[in-house]
Amino acid sequence: MPAPRSIREPTVLGPQLVARALLELEGEPATPDELALLVGRHPGNVRKFLLLLRASGHAERGESGWLLTQAGDAAYRAEVAA
Secondary structure, three states, X not given: OOOOHHHOOOOOOHHHHHHHHHHXXXXXXXXXXXXXXXXXXXHHHHHHHHHHHHHOOOEEEOOXXXXXXXXXXXXXXXXXXX
16 A cells, blocks of 8 residues: 555655654554555664654654654644645
8 A cells, every 4th residue: 555645745854754654554554564655664773764764752662663752742743734
């Protein structure tokens, strides 16, 4: 399933792209491989983007995949709404 156009804009940076994909999943955890399919990037790049999101406090790794933190969810919802 291709990602919605709203998260595949070419001007969006990698970490933002992955964060928007996690936001679209509405709290469901996702693996880097699953996210790579959604955003059209190599899984290795997605892993790097997830680590950057974790370093900024916007994502965390759970038992079954990656999720946005409350701070990440709020930040990217505000970004999408703007």
